[in-house]
Amino acid sequence: MESELKKIVEQLAVKGLRTAGGNRWEETMSLMQNLITNYASEPQIHAWIDEKGSEYRNFSLRFQGESKRKIVIGAHYDTFEDTPGADDNASAVAVLLGLAELLNAHKENFPYEIELVFYACEEPPFFGTEGMGSFHHAKKCTRENTSLMICLEMVGYFSDEKGSQEYPIAPLKFLFGTKGNYLMLVSNFKSVTALSKLWRIFKKSDLSYKRFVSPIKSFGLDWSDHRNYWLKKIPAIMITDTSVFRNDNYHKLTDTPDTLDYKKMNVLIEDLFLLLKKIKV
Numbered sequence: 001m002e003s004e005l006k007k008i009v010e011q012l013a014v015k016g017l018r019t020a021g022g023n024r025w026e027e028t029m030s031l032m033q034n035l036i037t038n039y040a041s042e043p044q045i046h047a048w049i050d051e052k053g054s055e056y057r058n059f060s061l062r063f064q065g066e067s068k069r070k071i072v073i074g075a076h077y078d079t080f081e082d083t084p085g086a087d088d089n090a091s092a093v094a095v096l097l098g099l100a101e102l103l104n105a106h107k108e109n110f111p112y113e114i115e116l117v118f119y120a121c122e123e124p125p126f127f128g129t130e131g132m133g134s135f136h137h138a139k140k141c142t143r144e145n146t147s148l149m150i151c152l153e154m155v156g157y158f159s160d161e162k163g164s165q166e167y168p169i170a171p172l173k174f175l176f177g178t179k180g181n182y183l184m185l186v187s188n189f190k191s192v193t194a195l196s197k198l199w200r201i202f203k204k205s206d207l208s209y210k211r212f213v214s215p216i217k218s219f220g221l222d223w224s225d226h227r228n229y230w231l232k233k234i235p236a237i238m239i240t241d242t243s244v245f246r247n248d249n250y251h252k253l254t255d256t257p258d259t260l261d262y263k264k265m266n267v268l269i270e271d272l273f274l275l276l277k278k279i280k281v
Contacts, residue, residue, distance in 0.1 A: 001098055001266045001269065002262040002263055002265075002266050003262075004098070005094045005095070005098060005262045005265050005266060006257060006260075006262050008035065008090070008093070008094040008097055009086050009090045009091065009094050009156075009257045009260060009262075010257045011031065011035070012031070012077070012085070012086075012090035012093060012094075013084040013085055013086035013090045013255070013256060013257050014084060015082055015083070015084050015253060016082040017031075017079075017084075018077060018078050018079040018085060018090075019078070019079060019081060019082060020056065020078040020120055020121045020123065020126065021050075021052075021054045021056070022082075025054070026055075028077070028078075029055075029056075029057050029120075032057075032059055032077055032093075032118055033045070033057075033059060035097060036059055036061065036097065036100065036118065039097045039098070039100055039101045039104075040061050040097070040100035040101055040103070040104040040116075041061065041104060043059040043060055043061050043118075044059070044060040044061070044062070045057050045058070045059060045060075046058040046060065046136060046137065048136060050131060056120040056121050056131075056133065057120055058117055058118065058119055058120055058133045058136060058137055059117070059118040060115055060116065060117050060118075060137075061100050061103075061115070061116045062113065062114070062115050063103045063104075063110065063113065063114040063115075063116075064109055064110075064113060065109055065110045065111060065112040065113035065114060066109050066110070066111055066112070067111060067112045067113065067147075068113060068145070069112055069113065069144075069145060069146065069147045070112055070113040070114065070115050070145065070146055070147065071112045071113070071114055071115070071146075071147055071148045071149075071150070071276065071279075071281070072115045072116075072117060072137075072141065072146060072148070072149040072150070072229070073096065073099070073114070073115075073116050073117070073149075073150045073152065073272065074096075074116070074117035074118070074119055074134060074137070074149065074150070074151055074152070074225055075089055075092035075093050075095070075096045075117075075118060075119065075151070075152040075153070075225075076089050076092075076118075076119040076120070076121070076122030076123070076133060076134070076153075076224070076225055077089065077090075077093050077118050077119065077120065078119075078120055078121055078122055078123050078126075078133075079123060080123045080124065080251045081123075081251075082253075083251055083252060083253055083255055084253065084255050084256055084257075085255055086156070086249075086255050086256050086257045086259060086260055087154045087155075087156045087157045087241070087247055087249065087250075087255050087259065087260060088153075088154050088243070088247075088250060088251070088255055089122070089152075089153060089154060090156075090257075091154060091155045091156030091157070091260055091265060092152035092153060092154065092155050092156075093118060094156075094265065095152055095155055095265050095268050095269055095272070096116055096118065096152060098265075098266070098269040099116065099269050099272050099273060100116050102269065102273050103116075103273070103276075106273075110276050110277060111276075111277075111279070111280065112147055112276075112281075114276055117134075117137055119132070119133030119134045119137065119225055120133040121133045122134065122224065122225055128227075132225065132228060133225070134151075134225030134226075134227075134228045134229075135228045137228075138228040138229050138231070138232050138234075141229065141232055141234055142232065142234075143232070143233055143234055146229070146234050147235070147281040148194050148234075148235050148236070148237070148279075148281045149226060149229040149234055149235070149236040149237075150198075150226075150236070150237050150238075150239060150272075151224050151225045151226035151236060151237070151238040151239065152239055152240075153223070153224035153225070153226075153238055153239070153240045153243065154240050154241050154242075154243045154247065154250075155183060155239060155240065155241055155265060155268055156241065156259075156260035156261060156262070156264070156265050157180070157241045157246060157247040157249070157259060157260060157261070158180060158181050158182075158241065158261045158264055159179065159180040159181060159246070160179055160181050161179065161180075162178050162179060163178050164178065164179055164180040164181075164246060165177065165178050165179055165180035165242065165245065165246050166245045166246065167219075167245055168219035168220060168245065169219065172212075176210050176212075180241070180242070180246040181208055182207075182208035182209060182210050183207065183208070183209050183210075183239055183240065183241055183268065184209070184210050184211070184212055184238075184239070184240055184241070184242050185198055185199065185202065185209055185210070185211040185212070185237055185238075185239060186211075186212050186213075186220075186221060186226075186237065186238040186239075186240060187211070187212070187213045187237050187238075188213070188214070188221065188222075188230055188236075189213060190230070190233065190235065191230070191235040191236055191237055192213055193235070193281075194235035194236075194237060194281055195211055195213065195237055197279055197280070197281060198237055198275065198279070199211055201271070201274060201275050201278055201279065202271055202275070205267065205271045206267055207264055207267040207268060207271060220242075220243060220244070220245070223243065224238055224240070226238045235281065239268070247259075
């Protein structure tokens, strides 16, 4: 799957392609629909039009479960301005497509219904507004119909070099180390129970994970699509390579496919698949 992940990222990480509402935005949405169909099946489309007349689309795939309550796993597919966005966020889109392919081939029911969502409009100027694709999706979710949301946000950049990992507050380096060779599971206090259940499964992986809970909305804690599920009081966890605190290519033209670790991204797919088979939330 590693070569397939790289192929996906290379198709997506093109300068100026995935700017939400930009000149090539219609091409972007068509590409996303084709990729999802090729790796799984025809997605459901949730479209809306903004005040300027521009159309945006979320794409969803649903997989049957024993419970009607669902687990949502999502990743945004737009980029910041004209940047290629290989790590941000083609890496997560590729992982979600790989997971979709696995789920599509798996004919047994899972404990919960699973919904994979590819969001439009996470980046500025949409971030933190009701224009976010995840805001539109979260409007349909409640604590009664959604057990958990997992946000995939920049999951492809790793380094074993000392000093490659930074933190918003210096003391964290003594807790987590200075090598950027892990994925962080990020939670708020209300999602701690769900975080513990993820942790029990992920800590056995060949891929290194760490976990972080902050008492306040800071330090990048809510810098992605999970924020809109927290607003609905739905347990939500972000999985991330820590973004700007590790990847110097963040929101730059140097965020290119050759900077990613596709082997580790493939392990994440396997871990998510195992999680969906085992977790009870």
